[in-house]
Amino acid sequence: MESITGGSMVPLNQPTMVWLRMPTVGTKIGNPLLEFNTDYNSRWQFLWSHGLKSYSTYELLTKVCNCSQIKRGYRRGTPSSTCVEVNKRLNMEVGSYIDQFDISHDACLPPLQHTWTPLQEENKRAFCLEDKIFAYLNKKEVQKALHTRQNYFLYNGDQDFVIPFIGTQSLLDELAKEFRFNVSEPFKPWYNGIKVAGFTHVYGGSLSFATIRGAGQYAAASQPEQTLVLFKAFLEERPLPKIQM
Numbered sequence: 114m115e116s117i118t119g120g121s122m123v124p125l126n127q128p129t130m131v132w133l134r135m136p137t138v139g140t141k142i143g144n145p146l147l148e149f150n151t152d153y154n155s156r157w158q159f160l161w162s163h164g165l166k167s168y169s170t171y172e173l174l175t176k177v178c179n180c181s182q183i184k185r186g187y188r189r190g191t192p193s194s195t196c197v198e199v200n201k202r203l204n205m206e207v208g209s210y211i212d213q214f215d216i217s218h219d220a221c222l223p224p225l226q227h228t229w230t231p232l233q234e235e236n237k238r239a240f241c242l243e244d245k246i247f248a249y250l251n252k253k254e255v256q257k258a259l260h261t262r263q264n265y266f267l268y269n270g271d272q273d274f275v276i277p278f279i280g281t282q283s284l285l286d287e288l289a290k291e292f293r294f295n296v297s298e299p300f301k302p303w304y305n306g307i308k309v310a311g312f313t314h315v316y317g318g319s320l321s322f323a324t325i326r327g328a329g330q331y332a333a334a335s336q337p338e339q340t341l342v343l344f345k346a347f348l349e350e351r352p353l354p355k356i357q358m
Contacts, residue, residue: 144276144330147284153181155280166206213274215329266321270328289316303353310339
């Protein structure tokens with residue numbers, strides 16, 4: 114069997130697996146864009162739940178113009194005046210110095226403006242990856258290595274604002290109900306040793322979901338140890354680990 118792995122924007126793991134001929138089991142996708150309206154509209158819920166915007170703006174996004182309407186309007190070049198005002202207010206409150214891919218970090222600044230903190234320097238964190246990722250994904254050998262499979266493991270870093278876990282989880286719940294999946298494991302925490310590493314929900318043998326606690330969209334960069342535990346469990350077809358005392 115082969116496997117495809119990756120994320121909504123960064124499918125970096127899967128080509129390596131193919132080249133190394135590792136035993137694989139299915140499809141693993143991180144922070145996936147599954148359905149436009151649900152995923153984009155989960156943003157305002159995420160921002161509100163993490164204390165990044167006011168309740169009055171939350172109400173505007175709920176009742177006046179939501180995130181998917183804002184996105185569609187700007188993409189078409191015809192945003193309504195109401196949506197423009199709501200978007201201005203949203204941007205003013207969130208500001209320009211929060212990393213949307215990981216709200217626990219500051220925004221990525223151009224190289225000449227970026228100042229590394231001692232902690233970032235010590236851990237050699239992978240910031241500002243977009244240019245490197247673009248070059249990597251355009252390699253012929255990487256593109257050739259992309260495949261597909263029928264078993265699905267979807268995960269989200271719980272600090273990602275671009276594709277919040279709220280949208281992924283709600284869509285999978287709806288999908289499980291529609292296809293009458295028998296839930297084999299209810300929503301519960303999973304662990305890295307004695308540390309809660311995230312939460313997981315198994316909707317049956319072919320569809321699983323998990324969050325990675327403290328991770329942004331680039332989960333392997335922000336929480337490498339927890340991401341590795343999840344990845345190994347996926348490859349070995351094991352449940353995510355319970356607490357190990």
